[in-house]
Amino acid sequence: MSKEITSRSEDYAQWYIDIVKKAKLAENSAVRGCMVIRPYGFAIWENMRDQLDRMFKETGHVNAYFPLFIPKSFLSKEAEHVEGFAKECAVVTHHRLMNDPNGSGVVVDPSAKLEEELIIRPTSETIIWNTYRDWIKSYRDLPLLINQWANVVRWEMRTRLFLRTAEFLWQEGHTAHATKEEAIEETIKMQGVYAQFAEEYMAMPVVKGVKSANERFAGAEETYTIEALMQDGKALQSGTSHFLGQNFAKAFDVKFLNKENKEELVWATSWGLSTRMMGALIMTHSDDQGLVIPPKLAPVQVVIVPIPKPNPEINEVAEKIVAELKAKGIRVDIDMDEKKRPGFKFAEHEMRGVPVRLGIGKRDLANGVVEVARRDTKEKSSQPLEGIADHIEGLLDDIQNNLYNKALKYREEHTSSVDTFDEFKEVLENKGGFISAHWDGTTETELKIKELTKATIRCIPNDVEMEEGKCILTGNPSKCRVLFAKAY
């Protein structure tokens, strides 16, 4: 089965697609750029979503739901926002079909043209701030801490499953605050929530930082990001949190009476994380045998394979182990298929990235042991049946930690510090990864570097040290190093 996957060294992009398809995570649909998220892929997304949702609620947020449609005129109200989002989007112009007078099938009814076109939301700031105008009257209505789980559409020209699709699923938080300080604090807090989620649950180390002006969200005053490094040395932006200043409050006239009974504009943040994270998860851990998923997000954490096939004696032991594991909250399955050989099943569960596989054969049982195989290192060991549930519980933690440490080691090995443009190009070409270098702070230089090398500024790290230096391209003075990389 693993034969069917292209290796990373051979063709990284094809390897990614092979995994997404062979592990049955997602596939292209009949609609250009839109994917079908298959049950196994969706189960992983559900685990991600549920964990994020818990973290949002623990930090005081509530969920709500706003319309799919945005009136065209709303998009124009915030000048930068319209530049960023009004360009490639799905436009609803009519509300009725009719039987084709010239034949079979249906055609758009020309008499059902909308007075104002509706845009499928590419992001919801505009419709939400238009609503907040009625909800916010006084400082007592603030802060407003609302999140939405939704589908959004951006008409991307080149799409890749999970990483860039015309329709994708995400959450978008939209908060409103009485002061600038509080809004900035919220923005940074949510960047922290994303980083914690990425590191603790996805086992994916991230760099926290702020975007350069050029890479900012359209309409934001500052964009905070978490950036991860994939196994091909390219960076992936993994979640962004925006301080929107008073831009949307101005555009939609959202004011409140402060404690002194004076009218002020409201301060805003927005933050989003999408099904793109599925792509990050896949690319951070998987190998040439297929998907590797951290135990905390795996739909099935342990699979039991009766060897050579199910029989009453083995099944009884398997059921007992299942009960013990379930009592610990571990997600476990028995592979009861009678027709497939163990070797085939092993390859299948490897492909799906199940973190732990237990093999139970008659001879093992006679010896009071089972075979335990871990997906991450592919190590196998014989473990006593007695206490097997405790062993597995510990093993799942080990695997989670090992995946994180392995990814962290990879990132550390692929983070370089350079001082000249030649060095910069050399590292980018031969090694990839993050490159820490001085930049003169201008968009012009940033774009020139991108044009010459395809590398972009991923972020100015939150914990960057102030250090006098010279821009690698222009030689102009620089106050700190920033992180460059080629990116998805």
Added chain:
Amino acid sequence: MSKEITSRSEDYAQWYIDIVKKAKLAENSAVRGCMVIRPYGFAIWENMRDQLDRMFKETGHVNAYFPLFIPKSFLSKEAEHVEGFAKECAVVTHHRLMNDPNGSGVVVDPSAKLEEELIIRPTSETIIWNTYRDWIKSYRDLPLLINQWANVVRWEMRTRLFLRTAEFLWQEGHTAHATKEEAIEETIKMQGVYAQFAEEYMAMPVVKGVKSANERFAGAEETYTIEALMQDGKALQSGTSHFLGQNFAKAFDVKFLNKENKEELVWATSWGLSTRMMGALIMTHSDDQGLVIPPKLAPVQVVIVPIPKPNPEINEVAEKIVAELKAKGIRVDIDMDEKKRPGFKFAEHEMRGVPVRLGIGKRDLANGVVEVARRDTKEKSSQPLEGIADHIEGLLDDIQNNLYNKALKYREEHTSSVDTFDEFKEVLENKGGFISAHWDGTTETELKIKELTKATIRCIPNDVEMEEGKCILTGNPSKCRVLFAKAY
């Protein structure tokens, strides 16, 4: 506060809208027919969704996600389906906006016209069965038991919050089976899941039955329904489960090799339940003081109000009660607002339908008691602090049961059996509710009755008794009574 609500007797429709708005459940948006579901309303929907999702998973279903867009040509592939769904829908015709050459703002870019228009899914049978064609090859791929939580759009002309909106949230199950028998079994099983959910969680009694041919889902061979009765004597269709025969398999060429290695068409079901259920929940239990929600679905089950306002001594007791209730899994809040008077808070929590309110005053504490008020009957009692958590746990069960029994009693009192058309009209006019009557089985008669009285056949109950009779309208022979009502 309750003064702001119109009473049911005065204007039932306005009473409903008042509750939806004053309890902050939902509101109309800037987009015609689309609602904003506010955080409190969404929290109730989340509880409904999470419980249904558990029930779907317990019955072997998994979630997946299919595209928002349906190519126009897909809708035409199933003849009846297109008649039912292609008429009022949102049509995407373009994929780009551009700056208006004649002024400010943006306009549709005429050069970005789609080759084939895309319809926002009104329901997903077509795109899903087009996908199933690739997933189903052999009997070993069946059954396929998939559910999707999604937003859908039907361009309704007259909309009402939750009950009928252009965009709504729902789940749609789409299953594929090797045999007709198994598909019918699935259809009935899911009708049962809906009924169990309605009765056990929503505390809303329902009649299970099948729809007449005229009221069937477009493309179904049989539609199973659950029908509830609202407080104004009108019925509300609350969840439908469709046996689709091989219609979609034919339309999308979905075939499988059976055990004898012969090709057969696949059998299908689909079943859906939507945010419309929020409307049903509100109308089944609420009263002239506001929302009433059954404890199992209430975002906040118990609210503690310090009297006259928070102080350290009272707060300490309140925190202790909160800890005890949380330990029992009860959702509880303390109202710590210092500025509102108790009377105002009481009215507010009544409006929001919080099932149990605890008042804690200094005098109560001195006596070792708290005041317990239940939302459903508005009874108040003094209860010893000792064992208060156990008392409340029992009380929440009592309230859940009481709401169900009250609704059941209402329905029983408003279910009439009539034998003549005069009687039929008289009951419909003066009493409302379900009317059990003979019908000759023809669509013609059904439509005539609807035209004359606005009543429709809600269903032929699953447990109907065969009984010779005469149609109330035509006098033609009838084999059983069916259930009529005016409906939402």
